[in-house]
Amino acid sequence: MPEQPPYLRIADVLRQRIAERVWTTGDRLPSRSQIAEECGVGENVVRRAQELLISQGVLEGRAGSGTYVAEPRRRVRVVRSSAREQPGGSPFRADMQALGKQGNWESRTEAKVPAPAGIAARLGLAEGELCVRTVYELTAGTLVVLPEGGPHAGVGVVNRMAAIGITVSHAVEQPEPRQATAEEASLLGIQKSALVTHIRRTYYSDQGQPVETADIVIPAALCEIVYEIPVGR
Structure with a gap:
């Protein structure tokens, strides 16, 4: 089996933390540099992971403010x-x-x-x-x-x-x-x-x-x- 791309692994980590309520709706995530250092990856990997979760409605990016846990949306x-x-x-x-x-x-x-x-x-x-x-x-x-x-x-x-x-x-x-x-x-x-x-x-x-x-x-x-x-x- 091919190895999972790093950004997908980080996306899974972030998703899991939200599921375990480490972060809840409206919480601001730590900076990309903090997450990158903790997970042993580059900031670009964290950025791609966050962009994926934003596209899925899990996270919300706010210009000049940071990345937050999004309000669950009714599909x-x-x-x-x-x-x-x-x-x-x-x-x-x-x-x-x-x-x-x-x-x-x-x-x-x-x-x-x-x-x-x-x-x-x-x-x-x-x-x-x-x-x-x-x-x-x-x-x-x-x-x-x-x-x-x-x-x-x-x-x-x-x-x-x-x-x-x-x-x-x-x-x-x-x-x-x-x-x-x-x-x-x-x-x-x-x-x-x-x-x-x-x-x-x-x-x-x-x-x-x-x-x-x-x-x-x-x-x-x-x-x-x-x-x-x-x-x-």
Whole structure:
């Protein structure tokens, strides 16, 4: 077995001390130099360990003050299920309503955008073929000419496609963990390189043709993703 990287070992040490209540919520951690000397590692190793725990919501960095034990955050449960996929509804909005919150979003749409290689492959297009691109920023607590414009705004993929004679039969999701980009971190209000779950979701017509694809980025420290699997009887 390969040896565990030093920063992961130090992260485990810090996590264990919090679990044993050596430090509790709101406590300021000793300086990096103190922790480094005690654990026999360099300060950069301690810094990487703390950044990892900050990205996971265990610690909180305060500019000019230090690093503190973070207040435990309640993670929002995001349920992915065919039972929740209603023709005219939004699974995200349903999840927020279940938590007593208002789920909403802002969007920016561009028409006639050349499809990048990855998107073109998912939609069965040639690279550079024109498509419509919409960027959504989801909020909690506060799609046929264009997905969020015109008479079919906000009615969901199934209804929008039905308006132009396309029957959507199913969607496929591919989740993958990774670190947030700088732009994603800024939009989501999380630390750069924090852990996120990237879901590639593609809708297909009853003819097997991909008609719409989406990239959904969910902060791991703020949301837990749960898949409900129907069982036939």
